[in-house]
Amino acid sequence: MLKTLVLLAALSCPSLALAQAAQIDLGGMSQNTSAPVSVDADRLSVDQGTGVATFSGNVRVAQGELRLAADQVRVEYGEAQGEIRTLHADGNVTLANTDIAAEAEQAAYTIASGVIEMTGDVLLTQGSSTIAGEKLIIDAAAGTGRMEGRVQTTFQPGQSQ
Template sequence: MLNAFRMTALLAALALPVMASAQAANIAFGGLKQDTTLPVEVSSDQLTVNQANGTAVFSGNVLVGQGDMRLSAAQVKVEYTADGSGISKLFASGGVTLINATDAAESQDAVYTIDSGNVVMTGDVLLTQGASALSGQTLVIDLKAGTGVMEGRVQTVFQPGAAKN
């Protein structure tokens, strides 16, 4: 009877959300794995182009799409490749949200380097994957590999799966 009580208490404890803190956390980003060779589509309320330095600034309700991935922000600066044939980097600011499948990440700013497929999100980063959540100051996502690293006093809440008999 005592063993059954201990087992029940253990299962109940494991069923509660788990809080953890760390300096860095490696994260699987299966939902954020992305084909970075797909076209990048941008829409906004306003566009300012600077031919001299090879940039364009989209502002107001900016939405960037590439395949299934969506990035929204108040402003996105586009840096073109040296030959002007494509986009090199996107600099998003003013509250950034990155969504793909069941994964969503929010931050103050983000830089997306198209060729490498890396997105660096900075400033009060919050990542949700299903019912689980992580927060930190910096999130580096490798869209090609579908992986990421959260840094800067990482805090997380994991939702355990259902108990199996």
């Protein structure tokens, strides 16, 4: 639900809210960050020395209900066998699950903490509501988020959020 978003918009203006930061309830985004991560792409290059794998071309990442698509995803591995530390997505980034969708130019997903940071013309859509800003920080484990920078939102009055 976007109760926080609706309250912010209702207090600011009936159709448009402008602020420097907005807290967002992303209850539908709640994610099991220990679920397996699968990656599918056109190309893969691996640097064993740095523990980095770069997937490029039509990259699709899945973890439970969470889906991420991008032009390129760089995977930083941890010390343990198969441990993924961070996913760095660049170019035409889309993040979605059954309830929300977000678009940006870049994203970084730290698996252990469940924090996803999206930057560059971020647009978040949930139902008929949208919110745009410079940076979106999502806590996928808690199902919350915060949009920062110049924040702009549009909602449909009278519709259930």
